[in-house]
Structures are given as structure tokens and as C-alpha cells.
Amino acid sequence: MTEDTITAEKLGIIASHGSLDSAYMPLILATTAPALGMEAAIFFTFYGLEILKKDSYEHLKIAPVANPAMPIPIPNIVGVLPGMTALATHMMNDWISKAGIATIPELLDLALEEDVRLIACQMTMDMMGIDKDELIDGVEFGGAATYLGYISENAVTIAF
């Protein structure tokens, strides 16, 4: 494949979950897309907005309850105990660090540096009472039409 056959493909991702593990999939794919000559946009909606909140993006958590796939299984009856979310999150952060994986703040910085569009769903923000200034700088605000307008031209899309 030669360079001139690259088409103006785009990657559109919907991020609707706000746990630490859920934040990785959209950010890893969106930050890699530009290296393959693709534009990328992430539409953050519902709990996905947590990934963009100034006071939470550095402290996203892992849910130990109803998560049978934890590398160290935590029974639900134990997972509900106080401190278990913090423990599971601590364990996950430890694995992330040991494996040399970029942090969520690093991936957000990279996304902005690469001109990945980070679109916060205005409708969900209104519903959940989230103000624009609660979100990190560089985020844009829009609704369904903003996202559909973006993906309507030669995009592949993924939802998380």
C-alpha cells in the first residue's frame, strides 16, 4: 500500500462508561488512529463524562462488584465492603504502572496534542448537572447531530 492510497478515514467512538478500565479503550484507539493516518473523535456521554471531569479524570476507579473478570477474583459479597473499590483500583493502577501502560491523564494530553476531538454530550451534561467549566480544557460540546455529522463522512465507529 502506498501513501497516496490512504483515504480520509475517520474513527468515531462513543464512550459511555466512566470506570478506569472503560476509559482505556476509547483513548487507546483514538490516540493511535492519527498514527495510521486517521482522524478520530470521541463522543463522551452519560458516565463517560467522568473521563473528562477535572476532579475525576486522574482518579477513575475500578468496580469490584459484578466484575467476575478481575485478575484476582473478588466475590460480590466481599466487593460491597467499604474500601474494596479503592483496593481494586489500587491493584489495577499497580498493574498499569508495572506494564508500562500510559495513564489516563497522559492519554488525554496525547489525544489533545493529536487533535483528537473530545466531544462532551451537552444533553447528558444538562441532565446530570455538569457545567462546562467542570470539564478539562480542550473539550468541545455538542449533541447527537455533532457526532453523526462527524461520522457521516467515511468513518468507522465503535461504542464502549
Next chain:
Amino acid sequence: MSETPDEVLDASGMACPMPIIKTNKVMKSMQPGQVLELIATDPGAPSDVKAWTSRTGNTLVDSSHEGEKYIFHIRKAG
């Protein structure tokens, strides 16, 4: 590879997707025809480098594996 690379990128210890993102960044600063030596320890690197070169039109000249290290020589398209 007998040729001396024009640039060397050591991405040892970095996990997906950083080796590819860093490779792409360094490649942008290079001239067509120049060769980058990429060193990575990410076991996904052989597959990812192949996919990245095929997508970007750069050439994977050769690749080798020494212990934990994967070494790739990539020639910039021109």
C-alpha cells in the same frame, strides 16, 4: 542489517500504543528513504509495526528478536 540507521528509537518498556505513536512521531521528522531502528519490548509490536507500515506505506526492511527485545528497521516512504 548492514546499513547504519539514520535514527534510533528505544521504546523498551512501553506498552501499546506508545511504541507506534512514538515511531510515527519520529518518522515524521525524517526524510524519505531514511531508516529508523525501533527497539521495543511490547510483545504486540511485531503485529502492530506490520499493520502500521502497511497502512502508512513505510517499508519494514527487517525485524529481529533478541531476548525480550524486538528490533525493527523501517524505511520511510518517499
